Amino acid sequence: MTEKAVHQDAPALTDEELRTLDAHWRAANYLAAGQIYLMANPLLTEPLRAEHIKPRLLGHWGTSPGLNLVYTHLNRVIKARDLDVLCVWGPGHGGPAVLAGSWLEGSYSETYPDVSRDAAGMGRLFRQFSFPGGVPSHVAPETPGSIHEGGELGYSLAHAYGAAFDNPDLLVACVIGDGEAETGPLATSWHSTKFLDPVHDGAVLPILHLNGYKIANPTVLSRLPEDELDALLRGYGHDPLYVEGDDPAEVHRALAAALDESLDRIARAQRAARAEGTAERPAWPMIVLRTPKGWTGPAEVDGEPVEGTWRAHQVPLAGVRDNPAHLRQLEQWLRSYRPQELFGPDGRPGPDVVACVPEGGKRLGASPHANGGLLVRALPIPSLDDFAVPVDKPGTTLHEPTRVLGSLLRQVMADTRESRNFRLVGPDETASNRLQAVFDASGKAWQAATLPVDEHLDRHGRVLEILSEHLCQGWLEGYLLTGRHGLFSCYEAFVHIVDSMVNQHIKWLKTSRTLSWRAPVASLNYLLTSHVWRQDHNGFSHQDPGFVDHVLNKSPEVVRVYLPPDANTLLSVADHALRSRDYVNVIVAGKQPCFDWLTMEQARDHCARGAGIWDWAGTENGGEPDVVLACAGDVPTQEVLAAAQLLRRHLPGLAVRVVNVVDMTRLLPRDDHPHGMGDFEYDGLFTADKPVIFAYHGYPWLIHRLAYRRTGHGNLHVRGYKESGTTTTPFDMVVRNDLDRYRLVMDVIDRVPGLAVRAAAVRQAMADARTRHQAWIRAHGTDLPEVADWTWEG
Template sequence: MPGQKLFQPNPPPDQSLLPESVLDLSVKLDIKHALSDEELVAVKQFRRAADYIAAAMIFLKDNALVERDITPEDIKPRLLGHWGTCPGLTLVYAHLNRLIAKTGIDALYVVGPGHGAPAILSSLWLESSLGSFYPKYSRDRQGLSALIASFSAPGGFPSHVNAETPGSIHEGGELGYALGVSFGAVMDKPDLVCVVVVGDGEAETGPTATAWHGYKYIDPAESGAVLPIVHVNGFKISERTIYGTMDDKEIAALFAGYGYQARIVEDLDNIDLDLAASMEWALGEIHKIQKAARSGNPIVKPRWPVLILRTPKGWSGPKELHGEYIEGSFRSHQVPLPNAKKDAGEREILQTWLRSYNPKELFGSDGVPNPNILSIIPKEESKRLGMREEAYKAYTALSVPEWRDFAVEKGSAQSPMQVTGELLDAVAQQNPHSFRVFSPDELISNKLDGVLRHSGRNMQWDVASRASGGRVIEILSEHTCQGMLQGYTLTGRTGLFPSYEAFLGIIHTMMVQYAKFVKTAAEVPWRQPMGSLNYVETSTWTRQEHNGFSHQNPSFIGAVLNLKPHSARVYLPPDANCFLSTMAHCLRAKNYVNLMVGSKQPTPVWLSPEEADRHCIAGASVWKFASTDEGMAPDVVLVGIGVELTFEVIAAAALLRKEIPALRVRVVNVTDLMILGPFGSHPHALSDQGFESLFTRNKPVIFNYHGYPVELKGLLFGREGLERMTINGYQEEGTTTSPFMMMLLNRTSRYDVAAQAVRAAALLNPRVEIDAHKTVSHILHLAQKHKEYILQHGADPEDTFDVPKFSE
């Protein structure tokens, strides 16, 4: 009903039903002397100043210090940004500044509540980091006015933290990933502490729930530490949070089970003393754990600190509006006074609210923060949260061994993954502090276990791998692998994410969020290049006939294809030597999302190392050995894209040579998918002349493609002569069957390709046309006999995957 207060602000949770034996799990501290009188004044004033600026950024376009009454013209036409989380974020920022200034620690600040950008930007302005990167936001009246006016306006900062924000390594647009990113950031950086605020809304996500186990993969002897702060303000956009309904005992028990020591920070009357004491306690616990590990006497299963920060949502903002609670309720989540521009009553509340921070006390007539505020900001610029080099110029290039040293003999049968595992082993040895593999428990299944030869896994709760410097993080959570990989990459290192093809899609949106960060970062002049995000997609649908339909899904290729062209790279190397070349290239590349798709099963090695090198540099080439007259003057072009799909193309070429010698075939393999797009659509796209040199100007082209046909159609759109192109690919057909039946079910088999070739060539070559019907009928008959054999015997004929032999 109108005026009814449906939600009480931050109601006390129900009394816990936990037994008495677990009621003392949270850490108790004496907070009375946590801060000196001077420090307490400074922290409070920093918070007030940051909260004032954050609120002003959401509402004002003029009158930045409210030196006159606010008019409708002073208020922005669109009010964006999320106020509710800001006071908590500025509270942590103020105290982290004080801790850095006092102890000299190296720290990053990662915030999960992405739309809390006003809190972060205001704090960055106060510490002058913002002005260092953006001179127009200098720490004075002019710079403050510019920041407040431009926030969430065209050309200004967006309402969420992104790559334009100094000190940020996390996009924050999609909730759930801040914690995993933080764990990745501290790996192999022993002096770094990553303080991460996890909102209680974000804490409800599956990725966050699993990322709490991240400490089980942090060796305190070689890596830094994460200090998680769970900000419990009780509400999401319009509903209570799960954590907001849990009392202290329930939360402490939850985190004790995860392996943490929880400290509850909730004394609102003494919040600064409480948080200061809690952060110093947490840092002391971190140093105690690290000192033990680095002295050779590690604590087994150490209990790392976590802070649970309880504050009202929208703290210090408007208390009520139109008979409804604002502070401490979901109504403060975004813009608490949404009609301030048109409604005089709301405008008056806004003016009272902003003046309650007493900006005249906080800022001088020149707009510069007062000496108390400046006193807790680290004097050394490189220690400031917005100036940390780990966040914007820390890239260390990998030392990548010569891949040809791991090449295999042309004509042999080798697993591309097994061969590549040997290269990765050498990469790990040569880069013991800047390379890691993040794998969802599939490394051995995917035959990449060569990387474990000199380096093990890095799970600290496993006695077999504890404190051994392993380069492999293996956890059955694709989200956690992705989060750690992002944090590791964005702080200057290089990682690899191998996975079953069907399950990479789990982190589709995480990859897209990262790519958006990279796109924006490339447009920010002060951000230096970073390593690429590298995926290996194997255990592909073509050889997932034993696991069945659920394990057949190549859709992640399309996810990468949809990225901005300057970021996206998709490679389908046809054999082991080509995969080695591609892997070496991707590990050296910067600023890309690299997807490499390959087989883990032994497959023919078609090219020598020298041939593979030239083929990969070109992105595609005519395979003369499988073509008629080395591919000259073809009637039809057969194109293989992907290991098994290329095998079927070569088998089709051999079948055609036997069944209808008059048909002239050119065989092409494409290893770099991006060359196919129209010239100018991608940095790798072939010129029109280059495209015609491979696929002719006007002859039929039959693509046998590993992914979904619609992806290739979209990629080729814009090329001339699309009507002459036929595209085969995965058609969502499959079950538990035989490998070759998978080809038959999806119409990508040699028989399908050969029949298509005869039909297409018959329109151009009279000598083919005369026998076309008879030949196609025979080819389809062979396909039917092959099906019958599989159904009768439960397996493919033994010679199905024998390498085709070509003789003139």
């Protein structure tokens, strides 16, 4: 024990409690090792033979004993104190331990009756682990009691705080591996203490598990001098308790004392805030648990040290099917847990093993908070008509779409004041993205110091702002997976920071959909604004529309992408997204003044279709079009309509169809996406043989990828962002990327048969307008008056 190791003031564990806790821990260690190695002979009722061993040994032993220890001791305090506890298991590949704990408590067998809590079920538990048709080595969606996929490291603590927000009666324990603690997202997550409201939120108890090594290298925090580590954790706002050692009895006693002390401190802090009105931010407890990597496993293999080294990370004995000495050593290892004392002849856990296990929904594997769809309630969304902008004539009035949405979100925030089941998160951009109306209903969560110049900071606020997209994403994922609703607002270019995180969440939802016992949760909703076409003031560094491409690569049953062209369509899309379940919805909308095109009724119909003809904008007059002008996104829509107006003026005999796309997945074939169009529907909208000039918000090749199997794909010409950006005027951005109205008219002339000669003068006039534009902005610093003052004159 170190000098800072916790000393228990309350009564120590009795010998009987110690004996039963150790029995549970040994049983969990046996089950964890058995999952890695065995496909038969689960209770070792006969000598271990090579045919009992899996042909491919997959899994990770090193972290499992520590996770088993935490599982055992959380059981004790849950049962003793009648707590509601959710545990987030951060260390990667910790699946064997958590599966072992849920099997011992019975929640696994209740979820999967074929993996019964007896010898036959133990055999299935072992065989299925990292086996074809079985379960993965991570703590995955298939694992009862989990909200966190352990495959990619760094997100556990953010998920834990997200689960604790607005969950005042919940304790969220979070085991953080010391490898995981080296990641950027985890390092930022420690600052969540400045946002946790002790009145309305639950508590998070971080348990930093220092076992010394990653796959092949020592971990940074495990090698810090003790005073330096202590100063770091205190600087983050925690009051750490230390548990250290390799003697099981001593560690059991110390961990029990540390947990009791931590829970007493949490209870005092919550009581002070809730009953006594204390406003001071608590120094929340945490536990630093330092135990050997691969503890209780082989000390040496082939003369090389294993326990307490990086060699224990995965499979300590890898050649057991071919190496008789390794097979004997594996058998000695497994029998060292004395399974005959832990399990009856029928394979059921003995009374000592389950003495510490709580009952019913208190069990870690049965917590309803880990299956948030069981708890989610419908979000009260008011009538859109109360927030819609009036549109007497298309393209003559302007509104800031996100500001209009902000009024709706303000009402949602107000209507959830009592239920506290909705949060808005974003990296310091709520007001920048024109959503500041929400501050009339809720301020920004803040537990740190305040100054007189600060605005909208609120100890009980439900708007979460921190300049870390990782932390915003992790908070919201934890919040949604435990049964609540939310929206993530972000600058379009910088949402890429969470590319990898959204990958993991999409995979989680895809897998969850295949599990009948997991109830659907509220969708993860992104509002991407400050987008590429109106980042003319910030320049090239702020211009990247590629998140849509990234998301549309993912599971089609989960992902949805919407590009509403005006304020009313944004309201309609947001209403749909906030009501939906088990999706990732990406909404791209502008915050700058944008033309109003559709009434609320028209917007509802158009968004329900996902893509449709705007009759009022075209000139086909019920006949067959000569060309289709298609658009997706607010700025492309404006440029297409301006181009249509130019064509109407200069080429009045040309039959032009205007098609607007709101739901990008409509472009996919029906076989590839639930929202996709059948070929007849697609050809009816875009034609099978006419030129289609498509003005798209993002990278043009995405449209080609979505539509490459369509009959008329050879006639499809897409204009979009092509990495030509700078600090310039708004219209110059579209000119630089050949998305402007003049270029679109030139594209029509170039691609409609017969127009190249007949409309040569018109094409020349369009090219001259582009040249005139370049001279004008350099002389005046503003866009051409004919562009800046343009309105629709259909």
